[in-house]
Amino acid sequence: MDYFLELLIGGLTRGSIYALIALGYTMVYGIIELINFAHGEIYMIGAFTALIIASVLTMAGMSGLSVLILASVVAVIYASAYGFTVEKIAYKPLRQAQRLSPLISAIGMSIFLQNYVLIAQTSDFLPFPSLLPELPFMDAYAQFMGSSELIIVATTAVMTIILTLFIKFTKMGKAMRATAQDRNMAMLLGVNVNRVISNTFIIGSALAAVGGILIASHIGRINFYIGFIAGIKAFTAAVLGGIGSIPGAVLGGLILGWTESFATGYVSSDYEDVFAFALLVLILIFRPAGLLGKSTVQKV
Amino acid sequence: MQKESSFRRSWIAALIVFFAASPLFSASLFAADIIKIGIAGAHSGDLASYGLPTVKAAELVIKDINAKGGVLGKKAELLVEDDVCKPEVAINTATKLVSEGANAVIGHICSGATKAALGIYNNAGIVTISPSATNPDLTQSGLYPNFFRTIASDDAQARLEVDFALNTLKVKRIAVIHDKGDYGKGLAEYAKKFIEDSKKAKVVLYEGVTPGAVDYSAVVQKIRRMKAEAVIYGGYHPEASSIVSLMRKKKMNTFFISDDGVKDDTFIKVAGKYAEGVYATGPKDTTKNPLAVAAIEAHKKAYDADPGAFFLNAYAATQAVLNAIQKAGSTNYDAVVKALRTEYVDTPLGKIRFDDRGDAIGVGFSMYQVRDGVYVQVQ
Incomplete structure (x- = not known):
């Protein structure tokens, strides 16, 4: 029973990591039906920025929580700026083009950003300091869950709730939903669609940066390639839950995390990915739009 | 003509x-x-x-x-x-x-x-x-x-790791983990074979992990559940540092023995205090x-x-x-x-x-x- 609980909690952590990144994928897809492959790179850039700022601050003699907060703020702003710029450069000019064109542009952006960081920084793995505080009361439960894992799970939960409330109750959220439903109609009704889309990218990138900092602190190392691997899994989670749906991304992430955790625990870690993707195929056969996705008529 | x-x-x-x-x-x-x-x-x-x-x-x-x-x-x-x-x-x-x-x-x-x-x-x-x-x-x-x-031949590292685990650390239950790559898996296969041939210890777990995954807690829990006294890991330092850190954070003091791919200063830099006590084989010092x-x-x-x-x-x-x-x-x-x-x-x-x-x-x-x-x- 202990073992089951350990795997359950391990899967929860892993699922929260996927969910945090999947939120960005699903938001962008919900608004402009684009799979933003550069999202994983924004996540990676967020982590790198936090690492650089944290190193500078630590050298300047600061420590503890202030480093975490300052580094996070700078990383979130920097990553948001990247997300905003990527949209303006790579996606906006292609908004009226066929659906495939922005997709290719996104893949190109992803490769460009990876290599940019590779050249500007390094190809080596860098140690990432554990910026997250060690919570003393978690010490007794270290077998099941560490402090960083608890913080990741809690952050994902809080972020999801804030995001849901934001979309439901604010004016910008309403504009987002309108743009998602019918962009032309929203424009006719006076919604500044360009601003809505920019905001979506900024929010998505900010979430990715938060995810980058948390996960890099948890794993303890980063290199230019971490965005790709995490991005693929998060994208799978978003599709599993129904791409375009916020609760779907979280559900998809958790299901993926639990599948992998239990597959490793009870079968073999050799088949971790096999189980994860077999589940994806199964769900897509019976629910082509994902678990919580709405099946809409193709607008091609 | x-x-x-x-x-x-x-x-x-x-x-x-x-x-x-x-x-x-x-x-x-x-x-x-x-x-x-x-x-x-x-x-x-x-x-x-x-x-x-x-x-x-x-x-x-x-x-x-x-x-x-x-x-x-x-x-x-x-x-x-x-x-x-x-x-x-x-x-x-x-x-x-x-x-x-x-x-x-x-x-x-x-x-x-x-x-x-x-x-x-x-x-x-x-x-x-x-x-x-x-x-x-x-x-x-x-x-x-x-x-x-x-x-030295490819299996020399595995031979040394196994001999060290059996004769110096004197462990009886060993988990062999690898990264599914040619280098890591090759070493792990030899290690498994040498342990089984020696009949002095048992391979309680033999598994590959996915390189670059965000989390290895499931496989770490499995190592604990199998009551392994030592882990022999075949692969490179990025995954090794994740697995070791996670084991130490979960208060497991299982021996960790690895190879030339881990005998790299980057491993110590990345794993920090969790790297202490880790064993790794490397070429003999000729300097x-x-x-x-x-x-x-x-x-x-x-x-x-x-x-x-x-x-x-x-x-x-x-x-x-x-x-x-x-x-x-x-x-x-x-x-x-x-x-x-x-x-x-x-x-x-x-x-x-x-x-x-x-x-x-x-x-x-x-x-x-x-x-x-x-x-x-x-x-």
Whole structure:
């Protein structure tokens, strides 16, 4: 029973990591039906920025929580700026083009950003300091869950709730939903669609940066390639839950995390990915739009 | 017209015969005065950087020995042949070296090419010493009694890890984990086999993890559940540092033993305090061996650059074969083989001789442990 609980909690952590990144994928897809492959790179850039700022601050003699907060703020702003710029450069000019064109542009952006960081920084793995505080009361439960894992799970939960409330109750959220439903109609009704889309990218990138900092602190190392691997899994989670749906991304992430955790625990870690993707195929056969996705008529 | 062309043809034929025959004349003319050492390996193409240092090492040794009066009073000479690390080319290379009358061959560089060429040398009775071919079969199959090498075979690390776990740490339950890659999985397979063959301990878990995954807690929980006393990990440092950190955070003090891919300072930098106590195998330290220092110095003086891969191994191989010929008193195959197996020789890799299978004794890997943030040799 202990073992089951350990795997359950391990899967929860892993699922929260996927969910945090999947939120960005699903938001962008919900608004402009684009799979933003550069999202994983924004996540990676967020982590790198936090690492650089944290190193500078630590050298300047600061420590503890202030480093975490300052580094996070700078990383979130920097990553948001990247997300905003990527949209303006790579996606906006292609908004009226066929659906495939922005997709290719996104893949190109992803490769460009990876290599940019590779050249500007390094190809080596860098140690990432554990910026997250060690919570003393978690010490007794270290077998099941560490402090960083608890913080990741809690952050994902809080972020999801804030995001849901934001979309439901604010004016910008309403504009987002309108743009998602019918962009032309929203424009006719006076919604500044360009601003809505920019905001979506900024929010998505900010979430990715938060995810980058948390996960890099948890794993303890980063290199230019971490965005790709995490991005693929998060994208799978978003599709599993129904791409375009916020609760779907979280559900998809958790299901993926639990599948992998239990597959490793009870079968073999050799088949971790096999189980994860077999589940994806199964769900897509019976629910082509994902678990919580709405099946809409193709607008091609 | 007719007459002229036939005249030209016979003239060309005569030329060809003359040129084809002339190496034979020269070979038989000088054979008595020269010890010929073939150097075969990749000297061009994308793997040239593995092969060229061997040529330079052999040149330096030969220059040194010739300056001291040669071997058995004869000058030694090199026959350098390129096999571009391809088995099909290596067969031609070997045939050519045999026909040119090589007394011994240093090479080849790649295991595949070496295997292809060995049969030819074996039939011709030519001793072959590779500085770099690590495939275990080359010595362990017993098919090539003429083969020797101055590098440890691929399974040597696994052997050392298992011996260390069983005899020094005295553990009974071992988890073998790998990263599913050629290098990591290969080592893990050997480790598993050696543990099972020893019958002293049990492999309680044998699994591969996905490199680059965001989290390894499930497999760590599994290691705990199986009550493993030690983990033998085959793979590289990024995953190893994640797994070790997670184990220590979950308060598991299971021994962690890994390989050359983890014996890297980046591992200590990334895993930080969690790296303490981790064991990893790595090549024996030669930086304090005066012969190695001298050999590298000589290379710098001659070529104005640092030596490349396998330089010291090739240096040792050339010294070993020339020493064996000297001690055997002739280039007779049986005598040279016997000398290689019995006579110790001082090389940059240490004092070595070869065992019955052809692996060098005294060459290879040592066990290191992270202590206060640095790898320290423990054996």
